[in-house]
Amino acid sequence: MATPSPFKPAAVEAAQRHLEAFALGNSDVALTVLTSGDGFEIAAYPAKGPVTARVAAMSSSMQALAQALTREAGLGRNRSLIVETDTGSAIVLDLDDTLPRTSLAVIASNRELLGKLIWASRNLCKQLEKTLGQ
Amino acid sequence: MTAPAASQARTSRNIALLKPARDNEDLVEHALQLFDSMLWVFRGTTRSDWTLSPPADADVVVVHQAEASDRVNALRSQGKLIVVLSTQRAAQAADEHTLVYPFPATQVMSLLEQLDEHLDGVRVEKAPTASPAAIATNQNTWSFVDAVRTVRAARNPGIWLSVEDSHGPVLWVRGDGARYQCSAATQAALRLGQLSGSPLVMERIATPRAGLLNGPGDELLWHCAYHASNSYAPWLNESTTYRLRYWPDLGQLRIGDDLTTTSQLRVIAALDALPSSPRMLLKRARVAREHAIRTLNALSACGFIEVVEAAAPTAQRTQFQAAKPQSGFRQLFRNLRRHLQRRSGR
Amino acid sequence: MNAAGELKIVFTGPMGAGKTTAITAISDTPPVSTEVANNDQQAFAKASTTVALDFGQLALSDGTVVRLYGTPGQERFAFMWEILGRGAMGVILLIDANSPNALNDLEHYTRTFRGISPGQPFVVGIGRLHDAADDALAPFRERLATHGIVVPIFSVDVRKHEDTQLLIATVMAILEARMPEPEHGHA
Ligand SMILES: Nc1nc2c(ncn2[C@@H]2O[C@H](COP(=O)(O)OP(=O)(O)OP(=O)(O)O)[C@@H](O)[C@H]2O)c(=O)[nH]1
Ligand SMILES: [Mg+2]
Numbered sequence: 001m002a003t004p005s006p007f008k009p010a011a012v013e014a015a016q017r018h019l020e021a022f023a024l025g026n027s028d029v030a031l032t033v034l035t036s037g038d039g040f041e042i043a044a045y046p047a048k049g050p051v052t053a054r055v056a057a058m059s060s061s062m063q064a065l066a067q068a069l070t071r072e073a074g075l076g077r078n079r080s081l082i083v084e085t086d087t088g089s090a091i092v093l094d095l096d097d098t099l100p101r102t103s104l105a106v107i108a109s110n111r112e113l114l115g116k117l118i119w120a121s122r123n124l125c126k127q128l129e130k131t132l133g134q
Numbered sequence: 135m136t137a138p139a140a141s142q143a144r145t146s147r148n149i150a151l152l153k154p155a156r157d158n159e160d161l162v163e164h165a166l167q168l169f170d171s172m173l174w175v176f177r178g179t180t181r182s183d184w185t186l187s188p189p190a191d192a193d194v195v196v197v198h199q200a201e202a203s204d205r206v207n208a209l210r211s212q213g214k215l216i217v218v219l220s221t222q223r224a225a226q227a228a229d230e231h232t233l234v235y236p237f238p239a240t241q242v243m244s245l246l247e248q249l250d251e252h253l254d255g256v257r258v259e260k261a262p263t264a265s266p267a268a269i270a271t272n273q274n275t276w277s278f279v280d281a282v283r284t285v286r287a288a289r290n291p292g293i294w295l296s297v298e299d300s301h302g303p304v305l306w307v308r309g310d311g312a313r314y315q316c317s318a319a320t321q322a323a324l325r326l327g328q329l330s331g332s333p334l335v336m337e338r339i340a341t342p343r344a345g346l347l348n349g350p351g352d353e354l355l356w357h358c359a360y361h362a363s364n365s366y367a368p369w370l371n372e373s374t375t376y377r378l379r380y381w382p383d384l385g386q387l388r389i390g391d392d393l394t395t396t397s398q399l400r401v402i403a404a405l406d407a408l409p410s411s412p413r414m415l416l417k418r419a420r421v422a423r424e425h426a427i428r429t430l431n432a433l434s435a436c437g438f439i440e441v442v443e444a445a446a447p448t449a450q451r452t453q454f455q456a457a458k459p460q461s462g463f464r465q466l467f468r469n470l471r472r473h474l475q476r477r478s479g480r
Numbered sequence: 481m482n483a484a485g486e487l488k489i490v491f492t493g494p495m496g497a498g499k500t501t502a503i504t505a506i507s508d509t510p511p512v513s514t515e516v517a518n519n520d521q522q523a524f525a526k527a528s529t530t531v532a533l534d535f536g537q538l539a540l541s542d543g544t545v546v547r548l549y550g551t552p553g554q555e556r557f558a559f560m561w562e563i564l565g566r567g568a569m570g571v572i573l574l575i576d577a578n579s580p581n582a583l584n585d586l587e588h589y590t591r592t593f594r595g596i597s598p599g600q601p602f603v604v605g606i607g608r609l610h611d612a613a614d615d616a617l618a619p620f621r622e623r624l625a626t627h628g629i630v631v632p633i634f635s636v637d638v639r640k641h642e643d644t645q646l647l648i649a650t651v652m653a654i655l656e657a658r659m660p661e662p663e664h665g666h667a
Contacts, residue, residue, distance in 0.1 A: 006519050036519050037516035037517055037519075037531070038516050038517065038518055038519050038520070038529050038531055038554075039531050039554070039556055039557060040519060040520070040556075053556060054556070054559070056556070057531075057556040057557050057559070058559060060516070060531050061514070061531050061532035061533075061552070061557060061559075061560060062532070064514035064515075064516055064531045064532045065514055065532045065533070067514070068512050068513070068514055068532075072512070100517050100519055101516065101517060310614075312614040312615065313614060348612075350614060350615060350616075351614070352615070378630065379630075380621050380625070380630055380633075381630070381631070381632040381633060381634075383617050383633070383634055383635050384632070384634055384646060384650075385605070385606075385634030385635040385636045385643060385646060386634075386635050388646065390642065395646065395649065396649065396653070399649055399650055399652075399653035400653050400656065400657065402632075402653070403650070403653035403654045403656065403657035404657045406630070406654070406657065407654070407657040407658055408657075418657075419657075420656075455566065455567050455597065456487075456567055456568060456569050456600070457486055457487050457488075457567060457569075459487055459544055460544070461542060461544065463655060463656070463659060464656065464659065465542075466487070466540075466544060466546075467652045467655070467656060469540040469541060469542055469544060470538065470540060470546060470648070470652060471649065471652070472541070473538055473540050473541065474506075474538070474645045474648065474649070
């Protein structure tokens with residue numbers, strides 16, 4: 001499937017490097033995927049593969065459902081979505097001000113403290129927003 | 135027939151079909167088309183010639199029952215006779231000048247004659263005209279359906295056949311039966327089963343008239359066969375087992391009447407679930423006998439069903455997981471149908 | 481059987497076939513939508529696309545609610561198909577006849593959904609059909625017939641309420657035809 005790329009190749013490359021640095025700096029992070037609102041994988045670490053493509057699609061579905069829920073509940077736009085399991089967690093964060101709308105999915109193992117992971121992921125989002133905004 | 139003597143010049147009458155300003159109902163359109171198509175079919179059989187004209191020049195104006203009363207009164211005060219088309223099925227004809235859709239051809243014919251007399255200001259002794267009787271009869275219906283089936287079997291797309299009633303061509307069928315052409319009005323009559331009543335004759339011609347609607351052959355055959363009779367088509371056997379080969383395209387063939395559509399769906403679904411003889415099907419499909427028979431007639435004429443030669447294996451039904459409504463499925467379906475019909479404004 | 485479960489009908493089919501349109505046309509309440517901007521204009525040129533589900537409902541007079549779900553059309557969301565398809569009273573597959581992939585779409589979705597729940601009533605609506613062809617539905621019928629599958633295939637325009645209604649009515653008729661004992665009374 002040819003992935004339509006809404007962003008410039010240079011921006012995507014820079015985003016890819018941010019994801020890599022993030023994963024290397026946070027040892028419990030298993031997977032990070034930057035995803036367009038309609039579920040296309042833009043960048044991923046480890047590099048693009050069948051798993052990252054599926055995570056991209058699933059995270060955009062969940063993000064859209066969360067959005068539908070917060071809209072229904074009158075809570076406004078949702079910023080993030082957290083899924084905790086016995087062995088790990090998945091976080092989906094909305095990036096601000098990217099056109100088209102983009103989100104970041106982070107999959108990590110349990111050893112990571114969730115609060116720290118969210119904080120680190122938010123910082124990564126800020127870097128990505130800057131990179132993609134250029 | 136009370137044909138005018140040759141020396142007697144035929145009177146010409148003008149008639150106008152007034153489209154409602156606020157025309158948001160398909161049925162109104164159909165009713166007007168049906169009336170129009172009948173005028174066409176009656177050409178040459180009525181005492182006078184009826185020609186379509188603008189309301190200003192008309193002797194008779196046909197209006198829908200929802201037409202604004204001041205407009206109708208204005209027309210009346212100009213001395214025009216008014217015919218009212220009603221699309222409320224339950225409605226009784228308010229008077230003899232009201233036609234409740236779907237009105238039979240015979241009624242329109244006698245109304246025209248009556249208006250004609252009125253315009254003459256003479257009371258002619260009423261003699262039953264031959265034409266309405268001919269139009270009302272069904273005895274030639276299967277022969278027409280048979281003729282179309284024969285054309286389909288002949289598979290000769292290189293020629294066209296015109297279908298004529300006693301007054302001229304009304305419909306054109308391609309030599310393989312896969313296409314037909316006619317006016318919108320004739321198509322409306324076809325769908326309502328009001329075309330096939332008169333004796334129809336086929337003749338080979340070069341090409342159809344220009345500017346006609348073009349439809350698939352299944353549509354022609356389906357409607358003719360459906361409306362042909364409320365007893366079995368001659369080629370159907372009540373105790374032979376038939377199975378559904380494939381579903382007809384009800385997206386195209388349905389006439390937009392919920393009762394007919396529901397009945398047709400039930401008959402087809404019942405046959406799809408289990409090959410059956412017509413006799414068994416009548417018990418299983420849970421529709422009025424007439425609807426079941428008509429649907430079977432149409433299905434068989436178009437070749438959607440076929441005879442099962444060997445003893446039918448009992449249908450293998452794979453179970454699937456789905457929730458069950460508290461009140462049972464049948465109650466659910468009744469409610470759901472009512473709900474959807476109300477929503478669609480019927 | 482799950483007596484307390486939801487009564488649902490699922491609309492599926494490829495991108496742009498009209499799943500969201502159909503549910504919007506027939507739902508009593510404004511549907512819950514998960515539409516987002518569509519970045520793949522090549523796949524289908526339209527502004528938005530469904531990424532999780534469409535959800536509408538028919539609230540009947542006796543309090544029963546029939547839920548209508550639409551799946552996302554794009555293949556990468558296929559994981560949603562099974563989630564939504566399982567347990568449905570029926571599946572309605574919409575196909576865009578204008579698409580060069582129409583026949584493959586038909587086969588692919590039919591096999592997928594018959595795989596999820598083989599006995600489920602399955603109805604196909606073909607949109608944007610130009611009936612200039614003698615029997616425009618024949619290729620669709622024949623494609624399924626090669627796999628021994630006979631299901632209702634209707635030409636529809638799901639922008640029209642009555643066409644979507646026909647598809648739902650067909651699901652009902654198929655379920656009715658399978659019911660063993662007639663209950664009392666006629667509809
Ligand atoms: N001309 C025409 N347009 C149609 C017909 N059916 C649907 N459409 C249009 O096609 C488009 C279908 O869009 P959607 O309803 O979003 O399609 P969808 O199946 O939900 O697509 P995804 O959610 O992206 O998978 C709408 O713009 C409809 O108005 C039809 O029969 N004829
Ligand atoms: Mg959609």
